[in-house]
Amino acid sequence: MAELKVLFQDIDVPGIQTLEVYEQHGGYSALRKALGMTRQQVIDEVKASGLRGRGGAGFPAWIKWNGIPKDESKPHYVQCNADEGEPGTFKDRELMMRHPHQLIEGIIIAGYATLSKVGYIYIRGEYTEPARVMRRAIDEAYRAGYLGKNILGSGVDFDLYIHMGAGSYECGEESAMMSSIMGERGQPRLKFPHAPLPTIAGLWDCPTLINNVETLSCVPAIIRNGGAWYASMGTEKSTGTKIFSVSGHVNKPGNYEVEMGTPLMELLELAGGVKGKLKAVIPGGSSVPILPAEKCDVNLDYESLQAAGTMLGSGGFMVLNDTVCIVKFMRRTAAFYAHESCGKCTPCREGTRWMVKIFDRILAGGGRMEDIDLLLDICDQIDGRSYCALGDAAAWPIRASIKHYRHEYEYYIQHGHSMVEAQQSTRA
Amino acid sequence: MAEQELVTIEINGIELQVPKGEMIIESAKRIGVDIPFFCYHPRLGKGQAANCRMCLVEAGTKQPDGSVRMMPKPQTSCTLPASQGLVVFTDTVAIQKARRGILEFLLINHPLDCPICDRGGECPLQNNTLFYGPGVSRFVEEKRHLPKAFPISDYVVLDRERCIHCARCTRFSQEISGDAQLDFLKRGADMMVSTFYDTEFTSRFSGNTIELCPVGALTSRVYRFRARPWDMKSQKSICTRCSNGCNIWLDYRPNRLVRVLGRENEAVNEEWTCDRGKFGHEYISSDRRLLSPLIRKDGKFVTASWVEAYQLIASRVRQAVQEHGAGSVGAIGGAHLSNEEAYVLQKLMRVAIGTNNIDHRLEPNQPRATDGLFGRFGVPFTQNAIADIEKAKTIFILGSELVDEQPIVFLRARKAWFRHGAKVVIAYPEVTETELRFDEPVVLRYREGTESTLVNGLLHLVLASGKAVTDGIAQGEVQALRETLREYTPEKVAEMTGVETERLREAADLLGEGTVILCGAKVRNHPRYAETVHALANLTILTGNADRENGGLNILLPEVNSHGAADMGVLPDVLPGYARVDDDAARQRIEGLWEEKLPAEPGMSTQAMLEAAARGQMQVLYIIGEDIAQKYHDTELAQRALESAGLVVVQDLFLTETAQYADVVLPAASVAEKEGTFTNTERRVQRFWKAFNSPSPDVKSDLSIFTELAVYLGKSIPVFSAEQVMDEIGQVFPAYAACRYDNMPAEGVRVQASAVPSPQLVPVQTEVPAV
Amino acid sequence: MSEAIRLSEYPRVRRIDEKQPPELRFSEQAVQELERIKRHYPNKRAAMLPALWIAQREYGGYLPPEALMEVAYRLGTSYAVVEGVATFYTMYNKRPVGRVMLEVCTNLTCSICGGYEILHYLEQKLGIKVGETTPDGQFTLTEVECLNDCGNAPVMQVGDRYFGNLTPEKIDALLEELKQGNEHTVVQLADTVVKCHLSESERQDIERALANAQATNEARQEGQNG
Ligand SMILES: Cc1cc2nc3c(=O)[nH]c(=O)nc-3n(C[C@H](O)[C@H](O)[C@H](O)COP(=O)(O)O)c2cc1C
Ligand code: SF4
Numbered sequence A: 001m002a003e004l005k006v007l008f009q010d011i012d013v014p015g016i017q018t019l020e021v022y023e024q025h026g027g028y029s030a031l032r033k034a035l036g037m038t039r040q041q042v043i044d045e046v047k048a049s050g051l052r053g054r055g056g057a058g059f060p061a062w063i064k065w066n067g068i069p070k071d072e073s074k075p076h077y078v079q080c081n082a083d084e085g086e087p088g089t090f091k092d093r094e095l096m097m098r099h100p101h102q103l104i105e106g107i108i109i110a111g112y113a114t115l116s117k118v119g120y121i122y123i124r125g126e127y128t129e130p131a132r133v134m135r136r137a138i139d140e141a142y143r144a145g146y147l148g149k150n151i152l153g154s155g156v157d158f159d160l161y162i163h164m165g166a167g168s169y170e171c172g173e174e175s176a177m178m179s180s181i182m183g184e185r186g187q188p189r190l191k192f193p194h195a196p197l198p199t200i201a202g203l204w205d206c207p208t209l210i211n212n213v214e215t216l217s218c219v220p221a222i223i224r225n226g227g228a229w230y231a232s233m234g235t236e237k238s239t240g241t242k243i244f245s246v247s248g249h250v251n252k253p254g255n256y257e258v259e260m261g262t263p264l265m266e267l268l269e270l271a272g273g274v275k276g277k278l279k280a281v282i283p284g285g286s287s288v289p290i291l292p293a294e295k296c297d298v299n300l301d302y303e304s305l306q307a308a309g310t311m312l313g314s315g316g317f318m319v320l321n322d323t324v325c326i327v328k329f330m331r332r333t334a335a336f337y338a339h340e341s342c343g344k345c346t347p348c349r350e351g352t353r354w355m356v357k358i359f360d361r362i363l364a365g366g367g368r369m370e371d372i373d374l375l376l377d378i379c380d381q382i383d384g385r386s387y388c389a390l391g392d393a394a395a396w397p398i399r400a401s402i403k404h405y406r407h408e409y410e411y412y413i414q415h416g417h418s419m420v421e422a423q424q425s426t427r428a
Numbered sequence B: 001m002a003e004q005e006l007v008t009i010e011i012n013g014i015e016l017q018v019p020k021g022e023m024i025i026e027s028a029k030r031i032g033v034d035i036p037f038f039c040y041h042p043r044l045g046k047g048q049a050a051n052c053r054m055c056l057v058e059a060g061t062k063q064p065d066g067s068v069r070m071m072p073k074p075q076t077s078c079t080l081p082a083s084q085g086l087v088v089f090t091d092t093v094a095i096q097k098a099r100r101g102i103l104e105f106l107l108i109n110h111p112l113d114c115p116i117c118d119r120g121g122e123c124p125l126q127n128n129t130l131f132y133g134p135g136v137s138r139f140v141e142e143k144r145h146l147p148k149a150f151p152i153s154d155y156v157v158l159d160r161e162r163c164i165h166c167a168r169c170t171r172f173s174q175e176i177s178g179d180a181q182l183d184f185l186k187r188g189a190d191m192m193v194s195t196f197y198d199t200e201f202t203s204r205f206s207g208n209t210i211e212l213c214p215v216g217a218l219t220s221r222v223y224r225f226r227a228r229p230w231d232m233k234s235q236k237s238i239c240t241r242c243s244n245g246c247n248i249w250l251d252y253r254p255n256r257l258v259r260v261l262g263r264e265n266e267a268v269n270e271e272w273t274c275d276r277g278k279f280g281h282e283y284i285s286s287d288r289r290l291l292s293p294l295i296r297k298d299g300k301f302v303t304a305s306w307v308e309a310y311q312l313i314a315s316r317v318r319q320a321v322q323e324h325g326a327g328s329v330g331a332i333g334g335a336h337l338s339n340e341e342a343y344v345l346q347k348l349m350r351v352a353i354g355t356n357n358i359d360h361r362l363e364p365n366q367p368r369a370t371d372g373l374f375g376r377f378g379v380p381f382t383q384n385a386i387a388d389i390e391k392a393k394t395i396f397i398l399g400s401e402l403v404d405e406q407p408i409v410f411l412r413a414r415k416a417w418f419r420h421g422a423k424v425v426i427a428y429p430e431v432t433e434t435e436l437r438f439d440e441p442v443v444l445r446y447r448e449g450t451e452s453t454l455v456n457g458l459l460h461l462v463l464a465s466g467k468a469v470t471d472g473i474a475q476g477e478v479q480a481l482r483e484t485l486r487e488y489t490p491e492k493v494a495e496m497t498g499v500e501t502e503r504l505r506e507a508a509d510l511l512g513e514g515t516v517i518l519c520g521a522k523v524r525n526h527p528r529y530a531e532t533v534h535a536l537a538n539l540t541i542l543t544g545n546a547d548r549e550n551g552g553l554n555i556l557l558p559e560v561n562s563h564g565a566a567d568m569g570v571l572p573d574v575l576p577g578y579a580r581v582d583d584d585a586a587r588q589r590i591e592g593l594w595e596e597k598l599p600a601e602p603g604m605s606t607q608a609m610l611e612a613a614a615r616g617q618m619q620v621l622y623i624i625g626e627d628i629a630q631k632y633h634d635t636e637l638a639q640r641a642l643e644s645a646g647l648v649v650v651q652d653l654f655l656t657e658t659a660q661y662a663d664v665v666l667p668a669a670s671v672a673e674k675e676g677t678f679t680n681t682e683r684r685v686q687r688f689w690k691a692f693n694s695p696s697p698d699v700k701s702d703l704s705i706f707t708e709l710a711v712y713l714g715k716s717i718p719v720f721s722a723e724q725v726m727d728e729i730g731q732v733f734p735a736y737a738a739c740r741y742d743n744m745p746a747e748g749v750r751v752q753a754s755a756v757p758s759p760q761l762v763p764v765q766t767e768v769p770a771v
Numbered sequence C: 001m002s003e004a005i006r007l008s009e010y011p012r013v014r015r016i017d018e019k020q021p022p023e024l025r026f027s028e029q030a031v032q033e034l035e036r037i038k039r040h041y042p043n044k045r046a047a048m049l050p051a052l053w054i055a056q057r058e059y060g061g062y063l064p065p066e067a068l069m070e071v072a073y074r075l076g077t078s079y080a081v082v083e084g085v086a087t088f089y090t091m092y093n094k095r096p097v098g099r100v101m102l103e104v105c106t107n108l109t110c111s112i113c114g115g116y117e118i119l120h121y122l123e124q125k126l127g128i129k130v131g132e133t134t135p136d137g138q139f140t141l142t143e144v145e146c147l148n149d150c151g152n153a154p155v156m157q158v159g160d161r162y163f164g165n166l167t168p169e170k171i172d173a174l175l176e177e178l179k180q181g182n183e184h185t186v187v188q189l190a191d192t193v194v195k196c197h198l199s200e201s202e203r204q205d206i207e208r209a210l211a212n213a214q215a216t217n218e219a220r221q222e223g224q225n226g
């Protein structure tokens, strides 16, 4: 029962946000090392590490890196996803606020390995505090010659720009983010097999590497210590460590970095234990299916969580105690997705809003028993048919909540009020 | 074109070969499998489509061992490219369910106002719901409420409640017309289509969005509630509102036009039309049409019979010829006539009256017909086909507000830039709408009237750059040109034209092989037209575009049949096929065919005729379908001429201002009431057909009027049909032989150039024109 | 035909002449900033989001139609496209807002940790409903989706700062503090966003350019006066 700090190793060092202190703690040595390696060697190291994307989908990082064409007939770009919008997740915020140079170093290495000369870090508009920290750190890195022309005399050029969002969860989706960087409405773009992968035709139809803040922040340690070292942590298929943003009904909410495969209950204890009686956990951000307390005996890695019927997602670990009314909670979830649906495709645009209307009617006491199956059916109609994964993400949690807590729905519809709240008032 | 790679795919168990990358929704059509859709449109960018999700199919790929690995989610067939071994199912239970689901979603917010919706009867949403939809809706909540039908322009009505967010209209406005005046506002279920703050939708192509809309969200303000699709008939026609020759459908109820729709012709308008075309044919069914001949008696028009009218005209013509010679009779007009009519008109004037006084041009500039391009490239005005503009590497638009003058040519030019990355140079004295439709084109803002200096300045730079293509041109010629252009330095030209030297250099850099030059009104109408055209011809030759598909010089003509009228010899100095009247051999060939003696003296141009008339020297002025009192560039002269001419005969659809001066008014049939061919700006001859009868039996087609008049003039020009006239045209002007009705292809025939004289440079005047 | 007649009764919609450049109100500084930000991308249009942020600052915390027109003009796109982008993102205000915008998160974690209570407390305290502005134009209260600082739930954003672990007491103190200030938090947030786009050397460049411009201006004025 302990944290295993890789990304957070130096996070408590005072002044680690400054270049000086970062360098004292080995900062930018990974970049120097990488510049001495061939690009392919860097990619191979990432491959050996088994690092998987921390943005939600868990896609092996090296495959993207390796998929970028190895010639320069077109400009290449690195796009760092710092749009952190998944409800329940706040790890990227902390990584930027408290360890900006680690991320910058990771981005530059990624740029070197993928022949990119330009990187964009897409920070959500609300994140002005992290953005200011990043700004200061980037300026420092330019001054020290880690960014700009001829980095450390290596002949490699790399410019890093901050591009800020303006309020849209959907822009965290990688192709919608591309639209947003290109100055358009934040709507997603066609995906493989309907269009080439972003690694071939991303930003402005040029090869583009897209990775999450946490993913890129792992890179310096991997290069410094070797991929094998990283792969020695975690499980076979889920290597390394993962930051979980623990929030909700726990005594010490916050970000905790643990080894992949750590038992869920251990993480709960790390976070000071549950306030009250554990009802359920949402382990990977609002988009993943809810995990009732009875099923919480599970390890935190991609495969185990999947087997348990949920997902690791972005590591937004929300803890609910028994005071939470699932119907109301899910109404809030549904409202979130309806609000954030970009409107492009029919199922998500119409389906998410329809579900909110049904929830509202149920909460207002006008529910009908058939509404439960109707909700399930709407979930089916959205899931897998929407343009991007936001639609799926809107359907999964609701479907899971009905699966596990159908009785709460039925109670609400029959009585016109919440079962949980009724129990609480009788208890009180 | 390179051989297209074929791949083998399987749709619903049927194996077929299709071009690699073809969208499955298209491949399915090949075997008669219908996949419902809303947002898909083959001409709209694929990148942003696939949002309606109606066209979902299940797909997988054949594995080496013969098994099929299915993709976990259904895929949109409108964006799914065919690849080797792709296996597709379009009608599984899951897909049927998905379609029902999508339709249910689309209908939850769609008002149930089909009975009062203009789209009713031809509505994809209605149709798809009928075939694939759910029986009942489970939606019990309140529907979305938004402003109902309100006009966003004189033509277009927007009903936001009906919109299904397919984005066809917005994609059209951003990708095709390029004005981007429609976009979605907000997001999610609040998303709605809009112009900027609901201001006027001023796009010149707005009508297309009405046709693209798969529901009744965008409807025509003009057509609104006029008819239902099932009680209309349609006839194929050609738009008469400019020289582009868009293919259209005339939709009509008995003897009344109700609307115009775009008709597909890949070579010309693809399927688009401009708003002038779509909404500008109202005149055909106007209540103000002339219904019988009119003769002025005691200063007032009285209804007359055709016999009276013909007799009056014939006697006055005969008298004029006898007393003043055939030169005292003249005809103006022809750019709105069909080829067949134009041909018969000039034959009437030349054979029955014996004069070459005939001209269709109304612009200030009326040079000799064989000047300009004809002598240089063997084509009269344009070298390039509209469709080939798409392939250009550079497009140089000179002196034209292209969006307005040549809307369909503009769409191709824009496509060349948008889809194929062509570079664009635009030269015009003021800000044009055209230049706003391209991202950062090179704009040359020259001072009005300095076109030829500008072109020579560019030529100077091309020669100086060393990239000039001089193969096959006598070195002496090039040298001479170089000499004479020596003083057209960028600095000097900048001073003369007002264009910065840097812009000149940027523009010259872009001129090279594959440059399409498009010239419009500013060049055509300029008194120094010939000079500019010579300079442009030199530029065309020296950039290697003398004889290219994707490069060349194009002087775009204004009216529906300007080109045809010129081809047919509705000009004072040439016979059909540009045979010069004063070239004995050429004339005699036609004399032989017609078995008639023809006047060998060139006649008067429009300007000359009007000047003569104003001096009281024209005994008879015959004006066909041109409101010169309003439209002639010098209206004052036109009016004086009409006042002073002996007898004024006006043949038109309306009592125009010009007709007010007439002694005899002859009511003519509209394009919907007759048949024939027009030759468009790219020299494409296209047929149009009769849709319905004229508003009165006393309205005659121009063709009938000309032949009947000939009889009264004592010369019969036997004409049985437009088809037969075309056969004769083919003999007189062999280039038209391919236009015989019985073997004319659906997309029309581009009239071939005459043998191209080897391109020759023309020395330019060294004197830089003063400004 | 009654519908047709009604249609014709609509007032003619306003027409905008695209060929006429709109009125431009960006300050010299804004122009300089935009010029530099444009260079971060291969085409002008990509500078749309930052340009709208600049406009939101320049036009006093929201984007009136004129601001959108100015952005469209400066980026060479159509007005409708800019409106489409501006209305897509929630942080661009389409209507005027109060000097202080209180954006309370009520998303999942916050909703179970007292976010709604905070929201209602604020409604009561300010005497307005969510989405409204106090009559004196000082405060606008809004509900927002996850601010992603759930570890400190309930959370609220004011300008470019987050305030977490909110309690009624904290709110009271904060409101007092905010009343004292005179900064327009929305403008200040936009300014921060814009500044974050600009590198140190770009910011220095701008300062120099502005100083130069001012110097020449002063010189010119002196010349005129003297
Ligand atoms: C609706 C939606 C929202 C997303 N939001 C985020 C986000 O806020 N941050 C993020 O890193 N990835 C987000 N993603 C995942 C990204 O699309 C993408 O998978 C990720 O940036 C890839 O980086 P990785 O491979 O390093 O994980 C989102 C995906 C979807 C479908
Ligand atoms: S699922 Fe559809 S509407 Fe929803 S965000 Fe994705 S594309 Fe937009």
Ligand code: FES
Residues within 6 Å of the ligand: B036, B037, B038, B039, B040, B049, B050, B051, B052, B053, B054, B055, B056, B076, B077, B078, B079
């Ligand atoms: S037609 Fe394919 S998604 Fe609309």
